[in-house]
Amino acid sequence: MAAFWAYDYACTLHEEWTFLLQSHWSHMKGLYIVTRYLPFILLVADLYMIFTPNENLVTCGMLVNISLGFGILLSVCAEWFFILRTYVLWDRNKILLMAILGTYLSFLAVTIGIGIDASISAAYATSPIPGITGCYQSSAISDRIFISFLLFSVFELGLMIITLIHAIQGCRRTPCRLYVVLVNHNIFYYASAFFFATMNMFTSLFLQDSYRTVLNGFQFLTLAIFAARMHIHLWQTNHHPRCSDSMIHLSDMTFVNVPA
Template identity: 40%
Template sequence: MEYSASDIAAARILQYLAYICTALITFWTYDYLCSLHDEWTFLLRSRWTKVKCLYITARYIPFFLITSDIFLTLTPVENSKACKMLISIYSCFAVISLTCSECISPSSRHRRAPDPIHPGFFVLRTYALWSNNRIILVAMLSTLFAVIVSFIGIWFSAVAKSQYFSTGAIPGITGCYRTSNSVQLYLPFIVLFVFQLGLVTLTLIRAIRDWRSTRYPLYATLVKHNIFYYACGLLFSALNVLVPVIFPDVRKPADTLQYDGIIDVSHSQSSYHSFLEDLEVFILAILATRMHLRLWHIDNIVRDLDTLSYISMSVMSPTV
């Protein structure tokens, strides 16, 4: 039986998406198993706070993303309506995961710790680095709100206007995917990139000014985490912008396509961009939760050392 060029193109992109899904599942499972001991130590020993709830949400929402990915790529999807519904569900989980990743910031019970160890949004760490400057706070929170609203609006508008391709006529090929015009694909990540660039600039300016005068280990770790987190966010946001630009979604007539190992540009873009979207969501969730665990353990170590120091000084003090 002969298949059309469009059927072959759809089958190939579905195969690539299945490989991507399998790789991400393996990567996430490996990371979860590696940090299982530290994670359960934190979950069992730490107090229940809003930050802990954010941590749990950011950590386990990717499991729902994985489930959605499995339905999208490894199970038969017979029509475009079902495909659109699954992608909308996946997009909801992705937005929740990105938001929670930005909202994790550990609290510290260490009395001498600097203000940057502050419960609340990731951006509030930058606010604390600026000595709780209210002008900086208002500017960042206003920008954050505008970014979240814009990102959600543009993302779901792109989902609604996308073209959907479901399980085709070729046996053994399952799943579905979408394609959009390039502006719809990368505009949300331009917004995110500009916001992250502003935050990393503020963090760097303050860190350079205070680095030599501040010797707290928590402060140093916090600054390094902030810079590394935002740098990774900038990198993946930039890739999500550049890929649609480099591989524009320009469709060619089916009879002009050559399928001797080459896929048309629009299908290639779908594969690359889907992978980068998923990778940014997963990486930022892993970084945010890993950094939270690291700071929590450092805080506990410093607090325990202070307790031992206080006990030692009490023992050495002469009694009256």
């Protein structure tokens, strides 16, 4: 995962620095920076946790909590991009936004609660991989984590359906390129998040923790990369929106009506 993240960063370095230097400072740009560079800290913590001896339960517990906290924060930052985009697509419908946020925060609270409970009652076992003595939680803890992935798979599926409904309604008019980019990004991100959450749900039930954590961390990392890349793509598209009736300002992610 560290090599994958470094390779992606190297491939997009020119586009990223163009965006950072030329775009206006805003809360969306700050969110992008956090989403883009937080994986570096998360990967360092995970690598240290994987290779540190597991005899010290206090150290293992601290490292697991740090990794869990950074992973949840990274997931929230990436998800926030697309919650805002869904809000924009539905013409800033505040009722829809409150429903999405209420559902998301409820699921997030359950996830944090399960993570804290799992960390407190965690039992660490020797990894079945020869030569690896990192902090691995027992399979009994993994069995409870599938609930979080189940909830978020339902959440992502719901958002994907909402986006598809709006896309079908938008087929009646001639959409601008910016609108098409937003819809395609949302559907791709939600489908990917649903896929990862579903896979993690099954791996947490049927695989040992030393194997489950690979896909778990890969979900956080990949979705963060998707969010960062799509934000740069949207910013590039926004330079030439070619819309006759609306345009999107990335500084506040709201529609601004323009006279026809």
